[in-house]
Amino acid sequence: LSDSTTIASPGSRQETSLLPGRVVSRIYRSTIVRLIVVRLLQTIPVLFGVTFILFTLLNVLPGGTAAQILGTSVTPALLKALTIKLGLNHPFIIRYFHWLRLAALHGNLGTSLLNGVPVATSIGQRLPVSAEIGFVAFVEAMVLAVPVAILAARRPRGVLDRMNLIISMFGISCPVFVLALIASLVFAVHLHWLPAIGYIPLSGGLWANLRTILLPASSIAFGLFAAFSRILRADLIDQMNGQDYVITARSVGLADWAILIRYAFRNAVFNLITVAALYIGTIIAGTVLVEQIFGIPGMGTLLIEAISYRDEPTVLGIVSILACIVVVANLLADLLYAALDPRIRHGNSRV
Amino acid sequence: MFRVSRTLLRIVAVALAVLVASGGASMASTAHANTSTSTPKHGGNITVTTEAGTPVALDPLQNGVGGDPTTMIYGGLVEPGLNGTIGWDLATSYKVADKNLVGELAIRPGVKFTDGTTLNASAVVWNWRTDLLPANACTCLSNFTDISSVSIGGPDLVDIHFTQPYGSFIDALNACDCALDWIASPTAYASEGATKFGQAPVGAGPFEVSAFVPSESLTVVRNPHYWDSPQPYLNSITYKLIGNDQSNLSAVQSGSSQIGEWVSSPANLRSVKGLGLNLDPIAPTGDFWFDIDAFAPPFNNLQAREALQYGADYPALLKGIFLGLYPSLEDLSTPADLYYEKTVPGYRTYNPTAAEAIVKSLGGLTFAIETGPSPADIQVADEFQQNYEAEGMTVTVNVATQGFAELSAAISGHHYGIVTNFGGNFYSPPIGWTTWTSCASELSSFCDPEVTTLESGALSAVRASVRAADIKELNEYAIVKEAYIQPFAVNTSYDVASKNMMDVTEAGVPQVLWQTVWEK
Numbered sequence: 001l002s003d004s005t006t007i008a009s010p011g012s013r014q015e016t017s018l019l020p021g022r023v024v025s026r027i028y029r030s031t032i033v034r035l036i037v038v039r040l041l042q043t044i045p046v047l048f049g050v051t052f053i054l055f056t057l058l059n060v061l062p063g064g065t066a067a068q069i070l071g072t073s074v075t076p077a078l079l080k081a082l083t084i085k086l087g088l089n090h091p092f093i094i095r096y097f098h099w100l101r102l103a104a105l106h107g108n109l110g111t112s113l114l115n116g117v118p119v120a121t122s123i124g125q126r127l128p129v130s131a132e133i134g135f136v137a138f139v140e141a142m143v144l145a146v147p148v149a150i151l152a153a154r155r156p157r158g159v160l161d162r163m164n165l166i167i168s169m170f171g172i173s174c175p176v177f178v179l180a181l182i183a184s185l186v187f188a189v190h191l192h193w194l195p196a197i198g199y200i201p202l203s204g205g206l207w208a209n210l211r212t213i214l215l216p217a218s219s220i221a222f223g224l225f226a227a228f229s230r231i232l233r234a235d236l237i238d239q240m241n242g243q244d245y246v247i248t249a250r251s252v253g254l255a256d257w258a259i260l261i262r263y264a265f266r267n268a269v270f271n272l273i274t275v276a277a278l279y280i281g282t283i284i285a286g287t288v289l290v291e292q293i294f295g296i297p298g299m300g301t302l303l304i305e306a307i308s309y310r311d312e313p314t315v316l317g318i319v320s321i322l323a324c325i326v327v328v329a330n331l332l333a334d335l336l337y338a339a340l341d342p343r344i345r346h347g348n349s350r351v
Numbered sequence: 352m353f354r355v356s357r358t359l360l361r362i363v364a365v366a367l368a369v370l371v372a373s374g375g376a377s378m379a380s381t382a383h384a385n386t387s388t389s390t391p392k393h394g395g396n397i398t399v400t401t402e403a404g405t406p407v408a409l410d411p412l413q414n415g416v417g418g419d420p421t422t423m424i425y426g427g428l429v430e431p432g433l434n435g436t437i438g439w440d441l442a443t444s445y446k447v448a449d450k451n452l453v454g455e456l457a458i459r460p461g462v463k464f465t466d467g468t469t470l471n472a473s474a475v476v477w478n479w480r481t482d483l484l485p486a487n488a489c490t491c492l493s494n495f496t497d498i499s500s501v502s503i504g505g506p507d508l509v510d511i512h513f514t515q516p517y518g519s520f521i522d523a524l525n526a527c528d529c530a531l532d533w534i535a536s537p538t539a540y541a542s543e544g545a546t547k548f549g550q551a552p553v554g555a556g557p558f559e560v561s562a563f564v565p566s567e568s569l570t571v572v573r574n575p576h577y578w579d580s581p582q583p584y585l586n587s588i589t590y591k592l593i594g595n596d597q598s599n600l601s602a603v604q605s606g607s608s609q610i611g612e613w614v615s616s617p618a619n620l621r622s623v624k625g626l627g628l629n630l631d632p633i634a635p636t637g638d639f640w641f642d643i644d645a646f647a648p649p650f651n652n653l654q655a656r657e658a659l660q661y662g663a664d665y666p667a668l669l670k671g672i673f674l675g676l677y678p679s680l681e682d683l684s685t686p687a688d689l690y691y692e693k694t695v696p697g698y699r700t701y702n703p704t705a706a707e708a709i710v711k712s713l714g715g716l717t718f719a720i721e722t723g724p725s726p727a728d729i730q731v732a733d734e735f736q737q738n739y740e741a742e743g744m745t746v747t748v749n750v751a752t753q754g755f756a757e758l759s760a761a762i763s764g765h766h767y768g769i770v771t772n773f774g775g776n777f778y779s780p781p782i783g784w785t786t787w788t789s790c791a792s793e794l795s796s797f798c799d800p801e802v803t804t805l806e807s808g809a810l811s812a813v814r815a816s817v818r819a820a821d822i823k824e825l826n827e828y829a830i831v832k833e834a835y836i837q838p839f840a841v842n843t844s845y846d847v848a849s850k851n852m853m854d855v856t857e858a859g860v861p862q863v864l865w866q867t868v869w870e871k
Contacts, residue, residue, distance in 0.1 A: 067759070070490055076793060082488035115408035115565055116546040125564065181597055188605040196605040197400060197593060292594030295400060295602065297567040301592060305404070305566040 032338050039331040043324065050323045051316050052096065058310050059092040065113055065310040086113050099316060109320070110313030112306075119317035122302055127321065129199060130298035133290065134283045136217040141224035142276070149229045150260060153236035164229060171226025176286045180219035180293045187215060197295035216294045220286035224279055231275050235268035236260065243267070270337065277333030280326050391854065395585045395870030400593040400602045402613035403845070407565045408549035410540075411478070411530035412487055418528065419612070420569050420590055423865050425533035425554035428456070428475070429525045433859040434634075435689035437525045441470060441534060441555060441578075451516035451813055458507040462578045464536035465559040472503045477537045479509075482530040491529035494782055495520075518813035522689065523782045557583035557866035567592055577866070584869035603628055603848050609870070610855060611848040612863070617674040617727070620846055628848045631856040633863070634687035637842035638680055639731070642762065642770045642787060645797035645835055649716055650768060654709050656834035658716060659769060660699035662706035663738050665839045672730045677840045682826045683784060685841045687861055689815075690822045697831035703742050710743040717745040718768025721761045724752050731771050763793035770796070781809050781822060787836065788829060797835045801828060 066082040083089050090098075102108040109119040152161040188196035194215050200208040240246055240260060249259045288300030299318055306314035399419075406420050407413070422430070432438030437445075444457045462470040479501045482489045497517040504510035511520065524532060539553035550563055555578070558571035569590040573583055591608070593599045596619040599611040604626055611628075614620055623630040641659075649655045669677055678686070681695040710716050716739075722732035729750055736746045749767075751757035761767045772787070785791070785806055790798035805828065809821035829835050847863060849855050851871045855863055 066488075077485070078488055078490065078492055081485055085486065085488045112407070112565075115413055115549050117408075117550070117565060122565070181601075184598065184601045184605075188607065189601050192605060196607040197591065197598065197602040198398075198607060293598045295591050295593045295598070297564050301567055305407070309407075 032335065035334055035338065036331065039327065039334065043327045046327060047320055047323055048100075050319055051100070054319055055092065055096045055099075055312060055316060058307075058312055058315060061310065064088070065312070068309045069114070088113075095312070099313060103316075103320065109317035112314050113311045114309055114314075119313050122314065123299070123317055123321055126297060126299045126302050129201075129296060130284075130287045130291065130300065132202075133213050133217050133220070133296070133298065134280075134287050136213055137220035137224060137283060137286070138276070140217060140221035141228055144221075144225045145228035145232060148225075149232035149236060150265065152229070152233045153240065153264075154256070154260060156237050161233070164233070168226035168230050171222045172230075174223070176219055176223060177289045177293060179222055180216065180290050183215050183219050184293065199294075199296045199298075212294075212296075216287075216290035216296060219290050219293075220283060223286070224283070227279065228272060228276065232268060232272045235271050236264055239264035239268050266340065269340065273333050273336050273340075277330045280329040284322055284325070389853075391581075391584050391867070391869040393581070393584050393586070393869075396587040396589075397585055397610065397852070397870060398589045398591060398602075398608040399610040399612060400591050400599050400608040401611075402593055402595065402599055402615065405566055405569055405590060405592045409552040409560065409563065409569075410545055410549035411533040411535055412482060412489055413545065413549045419863060419865065420571075421528075421533055422556065422862070423558040423571050423588065423590075424552055424556045424560060425535070426556035426866075427532040428458075428534065429521070429532065430864070431525055431636075431861050433857075434687050434691075435522075435525075435636075435684075437521060438860075445521040447516075447518070447813055451518065451811075452513050454511040454513065454517075454520050455504055456509045456511065456521075458509060459578060460507045462555050463576055464539070464553050464555045465574055465576070466536050466539050466553045468536055468538045470534055470536075470555045472505060472507055472509045474537050475509050475534055476501050476503050478534050479531060489530050491527060491531045493786070494523045494527060495531065516811040516813065518818065519782055519810045526782055558588065561587065579866065583866035585865075588865065600626060600628070600848055603850050606850070609850055609852055610863075610868075613845040614848050615845045617672070617676050620676055620843075621674055623846075623848045626848075628850050629852070629855070631847040631849055631863075632843075632858075633846055633856055634685075634859050634861045635841050635843045636685055636687050636861045638683055638685060638838050639677070639840040639842050640683065640772055640836055640838040641735075642772050642796035642836055643834070644762075644765055644767055644769065645833075646765055649713070649718060652713070653834060655713060655716055657699065658706045658709040658713070658742075658744070659739070660834050660837050661702040661709070662742050662744070663735050663837075663839070664701045664703075666701070668731065668734045669840055672727060672734065673840065673843075677843050680838045680841050682830065683781075683836070683838050684822075687859055690819050692823060692826060695826050695830055697827065699831070699834070699837075703738075706739075706742040715743065715745065719747045719749055721749050721751055721758055721767040721770045723755070723758060723771070724750055728771060735769075735771070759794055762796065781806050781825065785810075797833075799829075799833065799835070802833075802835075 064083075065086060065088055066079050070078055070082060088095070099110055102110060109123070111118050112122065148160075148164055152158075152164045155161060184196050187194045194211055199212045202209045240256070243264075245263060246259055249263060250256075287298060288303060290296070291298040291300035292304070299322075302314065303318045305311070306318065401419070403418055406418070409420065409424060411421070411425065427440045428442040430438040430440045439459075441459050441462060442456050443459050446455050447453065448455060456475075458470065458472050458475055460471075464470055464474075468474075481487065482491055483495070483498060483501070485492070497513045497515055497520075498511055499514045500512045502510045502512070513520070517523075534555065535548070536553040536555075540548050543551065550565070551560060553559075555574075557574055557577050557579075559574050560569065561572045562568070562570040570587060571590070572587045573585065577583060593602060593608075593611075596614050596616050599608075599614055600619060600623065602608040603611040614623065620630065643650045643656050643659060645651055645656065650659075665679060669675065669679055681698040682692045684691045686693075720732045720735055722728045729748075732748045732750075736748050739746045749761075751761065758770060758772075762770055781788075786794050788795050788797070788802050788806065790800070790803055802825065805821055805825040809818045809825065812818040812821060830837065847855055853869050853871055854867045857864065857867075
């Protein structure tokens with residue numbers, strides 16, 4: 001109800017004239033709201049499935065948390081004592097549902113088995129760092145990919161198109177960690193332009209912050225740029241070559257540049273939006289890798305350490321957050337679709 | 352089209368030439384010496400990148416603690432000295448009394464924790480009583496099961512009561528990278544609680560904590576009241592986790608860090624000097640060896656175990672895989688250990704003819720090699736496999752992708768033929784050996800009362816000459832006479848790369864002594 005009163009703002013005469021109950025009903029009938037509700041409801045089984053499978057895998061792996069912590073100091077008596085101390089002597093299904101109850105009902109992600117620090121605190125410290133790198137990588141890739149794709153599509157098989165093809169093939173085929181190591185060697189070791197490791201937060205100054213994230217973000221962005229530019233280029237060429245509206249526009253005297261940017265781009269961008277949303281997982285994986293290479297205190301290093309020690313609450317907490325990010329990213333892609341496509345916005349197309 | 356391709360090729364060629372030229376220029380720079388007779392000077396804020404992992408907590412009793420950060424904050428009662436000898440730090444001497452059933456450890460008088468409280472016998476006893484509580488599951492328990500209690504013998508004297516004579520106690524404490532060696536301030540612990548203390552600990556080491564992000568980075572600043580003034584020399588050290596050798600070396604080369612720790616791959620170790628960096632060697636205290644499952648066929652037969660020892664070409668393996676950086680080894684201790692023996696009489700060297708003859712007489716030999724997941728582990732196992740197959744054995748290699756936990760499960764469940772193994776902290780034998788050789792240990796690949804007797808004798812012996820004789824006999828019995836276990840290489844597990852830093856390591860000492868490091 002509070003949402004409905006917010007949406008029915010005083011400036012909207014039509015909405016304020018409705019009763020609150022009818023407003024709610026009308027909003028619910030709206031395709032976009034239905035989309036949001038459905039997507040958010042879908043998050044529940046996704047989170048349950050992901051966390052349960054992960055928890056099972058962590059428990060199936062040989063070793064176990066206590067054995068991993070003890071390492072070569074392991075003795076049966078010590079293993080038993082530490083297992084009890086950590087509360088790992090209870091059956092894994094009970095431990096899982098205990099975690100789930102805390103997380104779902106109280107929003108409490110538990111405490112780390114390794115140091116007793118609340119998982120939410122650790123994630124809160126590190127998520128902004130990883131999010132910044134992922135965001136900058138995404139923006140870098142998009143900002144470069146769109147103009148390059150338009151230029152390449154303007155003259156297919158031209159010089160720019162061929163250069164883009166070569167660079168993109170390299171970007172798509174080169175693993176992020178290789179690219180990151182090369183970038184570090186070139187720009188940090190040989191040219192001394194940027195630091196090889198470390199992270200300075202935004203509070204330490206914008207330029208100082210950018211210097212530390214430019215290499216890691218660009219290492220991820222290069223592969224994304226390659227994929228995005230090739231996909232958009234192909235769609236733009238498809239639009240320009242075969243669509244009736246392009247022939248019509250040309251017949252009324254519009255220049256190809258104008259058609260490309262004003263009309264074809266809008267129609268070609270749908271594929272890019274879908275792919276971009278799907279690439280969120282790639283960005284997360286890339287972030288985990290580059291954090292290791294550039295010594296950045298993000299979620300990746302926390303996740304790797306938690307997995308190696310089977311620190312269940314930390315692994316589940318991080319993965320839940322990452323799953324939510326992927327779901328929200330897909331939701332945003334759908335909303336963008338709706339904003340660009342009137343058929344979806346007005347409910348004429350299934351979502 | 353051809354014109355375009357040529358243009359592109361030219362651009363790519365020019366770019367590559369620029370890259371190669373800049374790389375070559377850097378590679379050509381010369382290495383610097385890392386030790387000098389100059390006087391150390393105060394100052395410097397350095398970054399250390401490490402591949403060993405940074406701690407998740409800094410309370411000695413919490414999990415995942417250990418290594419350099421702990422030494423920076425707590426120092427140690429004793430610290431490993433030259434070739435396994437004892438380096439006195441917060442303790443100053445040790446003697447035994449009452450028919451070797453009581454040990455008396457003298458604590459350095461006048462030392463203060465960084466919170467201003469006194470580090471005395473009372474503080475040590477409080478720490479040890481907490482550490483030794485079985486419910487606290489301290490990893491230190493495994494080598495100190497003979498302690499029945501600890502008590503205050505005087506303001507600066509701790510009495511340790513043993514259930515039976517434990518002559519190796521002080522050597523075990525020296526070797527222990529564990530809670531018993533790190534003394535926390537009881538006052539700070541009581542006021543902060545375990546979790547908070549783990550993030551902001553108080554010790555009496557050369558440095559104190561300034562900032563800590565678990566598993567990620569630790570910044571420590573100079574303790575101005577450190578007992579061994581004028582040390583430490585550095586103003587601050589930021590200790591950061593890095594993912595791999597290449598990133599580690601790049602960080603030092605570019606000046607983002609001044610010391611790169613745990614550079615471990617032989618190829619990268621060899622490249623350090625060519626990159627214009629110092630290579631500071633850490634005295635290795637670990638071995639490579641293989642355990643042979645003598646509990647079950649085929650290796651419950653001495654001849655089959657002998658065939659294994661004859662069958663592997665260790666010199667070729669050391670040269671090929673470890674690039675000559677890992678010296679060969681015949682006993683279970685290393686040159687940096689007490690009681691090290693360069694040669695063990697009767698040690699079986701590579702003899703394919705003898706191996707082949709034994710295999711023929713046994714009618715064949717089929718088994719599995721279990722190995723760890725590191726490239727070096729896998730290479731070693733593959734090399735063994737090729738050697739053994741050339742001598743008529745049938746061998747499979749199983750890689751334990753989960754590392755030590757999986758290997759230990761295979762050993763305790765006897766799902767193996769041999770295991771290529773490595774370990775450390777063997778300085779002051781036979782402490783730590785019992786994990787691999789005692790009948791009571793699940794990780795032992797054999798059970799022989801004679802070995803247990805020799806080990807117990809060596810562990811309880813107060814006189815060094817008696818212990819040395821026991822260890823010599825033990826080596827000859829377990830490695831040669833019964834062929835239960837086969838050491839073959841010193842595990843040069845890691846070294847340190849540095850730039851413009853002095854006195855980072857000392858020959859024969861198995862760790863960096865951070866209080867002595869200074870910036871040139």
